[in-house]
Amino acid sequence: MVDLPQSDDHPNSAPAAPVAGSAIIPPKPAARAARVSLWRYLRLFRADLLSAQPAKLYRAWMAEFRTPFFRSFLVNQPDLVRTVLKDRPEVFPKSNRIGEGLRPLLGNSVFLTNGEVWKRQRRIIDPAFEGGRLRQIYPAIHAAAEAAVTRLSDQVHEIPDAPIEIEAETSHAAADVIFRTLFSIPIEHHMAQEVFHRFRAYQQAQPILNLAAFVPLPRWVPRFHRPATRRNAARIRGLIRDLTQQRMEAIASGHAPDDLATKIMTTQDPETGELFTTDEMVDQVAIFFLAGHETSASALAWALYLVALAPEWQEKIAKEAAGLSLDQFAEAGRLRISRDVFREALRLYPPVPMMVREASCPQQFRGRTLPQGAQVVLSPWHLHRHERLWENPDGFDPGRWQTENGKTCQREAYIPFSAGPRVCTGAGFAMIEGPLILSMILQRFRVEPVAGQEPIPVAHLTVRSQNGIWLRLIPR
Numbered sequence: 132m133v134d135l136p137q138s139d140d141h142p143n144s145a146p147a148a149p150v151a152g153s154a155i156i157p158p159k160p161a162a163r164a165a166r167v168s169l170w171r172y173l174r175l176f177r178a179d180l181l182s183a184q185p186a187k188l189y190r191a192w193m194a195e196f197r198t199p200f201f202r203s204f205l206v207n208q209p210d211l212v213r214t215v216l217k218d219r220p221e222v223f224p225k226s227n228r229i230g231e232g233l234r235p236l237l238g239n240s241v242f243l244t245n246g247e248v249w250k251r252q253r254r255i256i257d258p259a260f261e262g263g264r265l266r267q268i269y270p271a272i273h274a275a276a277e278a279a280v281t282r283l284s285d286q287v288h289e290i291p292d293a294p295i296e297i298e299a300e301t302s303h304a305a306a307d308v309i310f311r312t313l314f315s316i317p318i319e320h321h322m323a324q325e326v327f328h329r330f331r332a333y334q335q336a337q338p339i340l341n342l343a344a345f346v347p348l349p350r351w352v353p354r355f356h357r358p359a360t361r362r363n364a365a366r367i368r369g370l371i372r373d374l375t376q377q378r379m380e381a382i383a384s385g386h387a388p389d390d391l392a393t394k395i396m397t398t399q400d401p402e403t404g405e406l407f408t409t410d411e412m413v414d415q416v417a418i419f420f421l422a423g424h425e426t427s428a429s430a431l432a433w434a435l436y437l438v439a440l441a442p443e444w445q446e447k448i449a450k451e452a453a454g455l456s457l458d459q460f461a462e463a464g465r466l467r468i469s470r471d472v473f474r475e476a477l478r479l480y481p482p483v484p485m486m487v488r489e490a491s492c493p494q495q496f497r498g499r500t501l502p503q504g505a506q507v508v509l510s511p512w513h514l515h516r517h518e519r520l521w522e523n524p525d526g527f528d529p530g531r532w533q534t535e536n537g538k539t540c541q542r543e544a545y546i547p548f549s550a551g552p553r554v555c556t557g558a559g560f561a562m563i564e565g566p567l568i569l570s571m572i573l574q575r576f577r578v579e580p581v582a583g584q585e586p587i588p589v590a591h592l593t594v595r596s597q598n599g600i601w602l603r604l605i606p607r
């Protein structure tokens with residue numbers, strides 16, 4: 132038997148105050164028994180990262196996973212999370228293991244690199260996502276949102292009352308946003324279509340990409356990717372390379388559209404004056420597409436499901452949107468209710484449920500020594516539902532963000548986009564895109580859950596529902 136994990140309590144902790152407000156408790160995966168064998172853990176893990184964990188992680192400040200091969204520490208204590216992500220990020224680089232499933236697709240992208248290479252990549256990428264740029268690409272985001280509403284209207288018109296699997300729709304919408312903002316092409320473009328469908332196949336073939344990161348295999352165990360998966364990755368990268376090369380030529384001839392790709396490909400590293408090479412750009416485009424559409428799609432689908440359970444929030448969002456001209460960037464900034472709902476969806480179903488770092492030298496945490504090479508797991512999933520930090524931790528309550536507890540927790544225990552220097556590049560982008568699409572859908576439709584189709588959250592690449600998220604859309 133292996134202890135997985137041994138958890139730690141905070142000496143001075145008291146449970147958070149009892150629930151006030153919403154009584155809506157949306158689906159949460161069942162936790163596993165406290166002690167299991169390593170073999171059983173691996174099998175549970177393979178099925179789903181979330182339900183493989185014991186319930187005490189929702190109360191523990193730190194937990195150790197000790198096996199014959201590795202030691203991992205899940206850290207839930209806010210000041211330690213801050214140490215890892217913000218105060219001493221250079222001591223806790225990204226674990227190389229995270230890339231094992233992703234490298235054929237993502238190459239040397241900013242998501243996987245560390246040190247000087249990563250710094251250089253962020254220096255070139257970050258300016259493309261600054262506030263002013265978001266204003267410039269906003270019309271493309273709005274156009275994709277309108278296209279999504281039109282697609283839904285067509286479906287509802289064709290077969291009224293038929294349940295709709297909304298994750299497929301939000302994936303489509305988020306992929307459209309990425310293609311329009313990056314390359315100024317809509318998802319209907321034949322290359323965008325092929326990339327989109329191949330990405331879905333890649334994910335299905337690699338359902339638990341993070342397995343190797345959380346349950347690291349000894350380094351001598353060879354890693355295999357199925358030939359079909361490798362071929363698929365190569366084809367996706369080939370398509371992205373074609374798009375990138377076409378763009379290089381358009382830039383050279385002075386005819387390039389003013390979108391994210393052009394901005395990134397023409398930004399010089401302020402320290403060296405260099406531009407990205409085509410190879411480097413292919414790596415970055417692959418991660419923008421993957422990190423930028425899977426995550427937003429997942430959050431949006433959950434947000435729609437949550438408001439289906441809470442019709443009063445749908446009405447509030449629809450009313451808020453009715454008073455605004457959403458084709459204007461400045462007006463989208465006034466979607467406060469929609470943003471609170473989207474933020475609550477990111478709390479309950481953080482698309483990236485866990486992140487892994489590696490201790491580059493021995494560390495003392497809570498009186499324990501983390502040896503060099505220990506894996507440090509940060510879990511938005513557990514932190515966002517921590518029973519000693521949040522009031523009503525499992526309840527859907529967008530009103531919480533206006534309360535003292537909500538505000539404190541937002542600062543100290545809320546990391547859907549990570550934090551510190553490696554914070555998600557697309558956080559600002561996602562917080563415009565998500566609430567906008569949510570509001571535009573709810574302005575046009577009421578959404579209802581479908582009886583017998585309660586979604587079961589599972590963590591694959593992002594937190595998804597095991598059998599999709601089914602909703603009925605009723606035109607307003």
Ligand code: HEM
Pocket residue numbers: 241242243253418419422423424426427430477481482483485486487546547548549552553554555556557558560561565
């Ligand atoms: C709701 C939507 C999103 C969520 C919840 C999200 C979440 C995250 C998280 C948690 C990380 C850190 C992962 C880690 O450290 O292991 C991350 C990194 C990243 N995200 Fe996002 N993301 C979202 C949308 C986007 C969008 C729209 C883009 C780009 C268009 C994007 C691009 C990236 C990139 C490039 C990184 C790597 C940053 C680095 O390591 O320096 N993300 N994201």
